[in-house]
Amino acid sequence: MIDIEQLIEETIANKENSYSPYSNFRVSASLVTKDGEVFRGVNIENASYSPTICAERSAIAGAVSSGKRSFDTIIITGDSDMTFPCGVCRQVMAEFFDEDTKIIIANSKEDYKTYTLEDILPFGFGKKDLDD
Ligand code: THU
Numbered sequence: 001m002i003d004i005e006q007l008i009e010e011t012i013a014n015k016e017n018s019y020s021p022y023s024n025f026r027v028s029a030s031l032v033t034k035d036g037e038v039f040r041g042v043n044i045e046n047a048s049y050s051p052t053i054c055a056e057r058s059a060i061a062g063a064v065s066s067g068k069r070s071f072d073t074i075i076i077t078g079d080s081d082m083t084f085p086c087g088v089c090r091q092v093m094a095e096f097f098d099e100d101t102k103i104i105i106a107n108s109k110e111d112y113k114t115y116t117l118e119d120i121l122p123f124g125f126g127k128k129d130l131d132d
Contacts, residue, residue, distance in 0.1 A: 002032055002073070005109040011040075011075045012108070018042040018055070027055035027078040031063050034070040039063040056089040060096060073102040075112075082107060090121040 011030040018026035022045045029041040041059025045052045053061075056076060063071070074093070076083060082105050085093065093103070097117045106112035117124075 002036065002038075004073070004075075004104065004112075007032070007038065008075055008077070008104070008106045008109045008112060011077050011106065014040055014042065015077065015079070019044045021045060022047070022049065022052075025079050027076070027083060029055040029059040029077075030075045031056075031059040031071060032073040032075075033063060033068045034072050035068075036072075037063075037066075037068060039066070039068070054086060054089050056085050057092050060092055064096070069096055071097055071101050073104060075104045075106055077106045082113070084120065090117075091124070093117055094121055094124045094126045 007030055011028050015026040015028040018028060020026050020043050027043040031039045031041065039059050039062045041055040041062060043052065043055045044058060056074065076085060084105055094117060099116060099118060101117060103115045103117065103120060104112050
């Protein structure tokens with residue numbers, strides 16, 4: 001079992017690895033697979049701006065690159081009060097998360113909220129639409 005509060009603290013600490021010299025806005029994510037492995041992600045910016053990758057997509061890319069596609073939880077923390085994922089990250093989450101995947105937005109281990117993909121991306125487009 002993962003210790004969510006411990007993982008929130010580690011996720012906040014890992015903001016130090018954010019590469020965000022242009023925005024100075026750090027984001028950190030920890031993605032827990034259904035089999036209990038943890039993949040980290042931070043935002044990685046670029047002088048050309050548009051190649052910037054968000055923390056959430058960094059974490060998902062790392063996990064998928066290691067053959068993991070089933071996710072229990074993602075913890076997201078950033079430099080604002082309750083940093084929610086951007087629209088692009090929500091769409092990438094929709095590709096891999098199921099209805100039970102917990103999306104935890106954290107300010108601290110005492111102050112966090114848990115959502116589902118349906119909460120943050122209602123009426124989304126996905127694989128199911130291509131099967132119709
Ligand atoms: N950012 C993330 O990493 N995740 C989000 O969901 C929101 C935005 C990053 C991108 C950029 O490096 C910085 O935050 C400011 O937009």
